[in-house]
Amino acid sequence: MSGPDHHHHHDHDDEGSELSGMALRVRALESLLVEKGYADPAALDALIETYETRIGPRNGARVVAKAWADPDFRDWLRRDASAAIHSLGYTGRQGEHMVAVENTEAEHNMVVCTLCSCYPWPVLGLPPAWYKSPAYRSRAVLDPRGVLADFGVTLPETTRIRVWDSTAETRYLVIPRRPAGTEGWEESRLADLVSRDSMIGTALAREPAA
Amino acid sequence: MNGAQDLGGMQGFGPVRPEPEEVRFHAGWERRALAVTLAAGALGQWSIDAARHARETLPPGEYLTSSYYEIWIKGLEKLLLQKGLVTETELRDGKAYGPGRPLKPLAAAEVAPMLARGSPYSRPAGAPAHFAEGEAVRARNFQTSGHTRLPRYARGRQGVIERVHGVFVFPDTLALGGDEAPQWLYAVRFTAGELWGEGADPAVTVTLDAWESYLEPV
Numbered sequence: 462m463s464g465p466d467h468h469h470h471h472d473h474d475d476e477g478s479e480l481s482g483m484a485l486r487v488r489a490l491e492s493l494l495v496e497k498g499y500a501d502p503a504a505l506d507a508l509i510e511t512y513e514t515r516i517g518p519r520n521g522a523r524v525v526a527k528a529w530a531d532p533d534f535r536d537w538l539r540r541d542a543s544a545a546i547h548s549l550g551y552t553g554r555q556g557e558h559m560v561a562v563e564n565t566e567a568e569h570n571m572v573v574c575t576l577c578s579c580y581p582w583p584v585l586g587l588p589p590a591w592y593k594s595p596a597y598r599s600r601a602v603l604d605p606r607g608v609l610a611d612f613g614v615t616l617p618e619t620t621r622i623r624v625w626d627s628t629a630e631t632r633y634l635v636i637p638r639r640p641a642g643t644e645g646w647e648e649s650r651l652a653d654l655v656s657r658d659s660m661i662g663t664a665l666a667r668e669p670a671a
Numbered sequence: 672m673n674g675a676q677d678l679g680g681m682q683g684f685g686p687v688r689p690e691p692e693e694v695r696f697h698a699g700w701e702r703r704a705l706a707v708t709l710a711a712g713a714l715g716q717w718s719i720d721a722a723r724h725a726r727e728t729l730p731p732g733e734y735l736t737s738s739y740y741e742i743w744i745k746g747l748e749k750l751l752l753q754k755g756l757v758t759e760t761e762l763r764d765g766k767a768y769g770p771g772r773p774l775k776p777l778a779a780a781e782v783a784p785m786l787a788r789g790s791p792y793s794r795p796a797g798a799p800a801h802f803a804e805g806e807a808v809r810a811r812n813f814q815t816s817g818h819t820r821l822p823r824y825a826r827g828r829q830g831v832i833e834r835v836h837g838v839f840v841f842p843d844t845l846a847l848g849g850d851e852a853p854q855w856l857y858a859v860r861f862t863a864g865e866l867w868g869e870g871a872d873p874a875v876t877v878t879l880d881a882w883e884s885y886l887e888p889v
Binding site for chain 2: 505558623628631
């Protein structure tokens with residue numbers, strides 16, 4: 462991206478424009494680190510593979526679905542989110558210290574990191590570009606309803622909005638409200654209703670298809 | 672520091688542009704930028720706070736016009752130079768002109784265990800917490816050219832302790848290569864009216880995490 466408002470919809474391999482400058486710069490840096498003995502190319506590939514295929518928002522969706530389906534797990538999540546989430550195997554880097562915040566009819570939670578890009582990686586994967594953008598980081602705290610409108614979400618004026626600015630190493634996961642009409646659903650089916658954005662708090666869980 | 676990273680409350684960046692969940696990268700080089708950043712971090716030569724400080728000390732104009740992976744790469748180059756792991760010439764040419772320091776690079780087999788292990792930032796308490804849940808506090812008003820995790824929008828503002836998180840390493844010292852100096856960490860809730868004044872939405876609150884030395888009793 463050339464600036465905060467510049468937007469790429471496609472994933473290409475750096476042909477043309479100023480992007481090729483960054484592509485060259487990163488390639489040079491990578492080969493230097495390898496030559497110096499600071500990086501192992503196989504480890505670099507393994508890191509990418511991990512975050513492209515293994516660690517992503519489906520993990521968080523399973524946490525939410527379990528919280529919806531299992532009252533004991535939900536209580537555990539409220540009391541000690543780190544232990545509850547770690548018990549499902551979602552541990553480690555950028556998810557060491559977890560807090561779950563639960564949406565209700567009266568209260569909607571939304572998470573931001575105004576100072577950088579803090580985000581709960583083990584449950585949500587890598588943060589999306591918009592989460593790291595100046596547009597989101599600046600406005601989430603000042604005008605959260607305006608940000609929600611950018612995502613097509615309008616809440617009643619009476620709904621309290623609670624913004625969580627991740628300024629430390631605690632990481633916040635939003636538990637969206639369970640949609641009506643899903644009583645008795647299995648966890649795997651519930652998880653399909655849980656979008657990444659609903660766990661950041663910029664969306665609601667999907668309504669079940671009619 | 673009052674750098675361009677401290678974005679809360681700024682205006683003029685335009686709308687937020689949502690993206691589908693499947694979009695993880697916007698260019699091939701971003702994958703490599705992620706990987707080299709994590710692998711270099713695993714050398715253990717700097718803390719996560721030092722990495723944040725390296726990024727936030729980019730000139731504001733440059734910070735605001737760089738994508739996040741660009742910011743990461745520019746920060747990483749700075750750290751590598753600061754730690755004497757590479758030279759300017761080597762960075763420019765992408766070529767080693769001398770042997771590296773004898774550090775053990777992250778091995779492929781270590782990637783999964785390292786990520787799963789993470790790096791806990793909590794520490795045993797050395798003293799009782801000064802503040803309790805429900806207590807009113809004021810965020811101190813200070814300016815530093817070093818590193819802090821207290822954003823400008825909260826400085827001097829009054830809030831309420833919402834949670835006592837425990838004792839955590841202190842970024843302000845760690846970022847500059849100092850010691851962990853662990854402190855109690857709290858979630859502090861502010862009303863939008865306290866933060867933003869006239870016309871603020873009465874139904875909005877903002878909660879941030881603040882170390883004990885950021886706070887004073889009211």
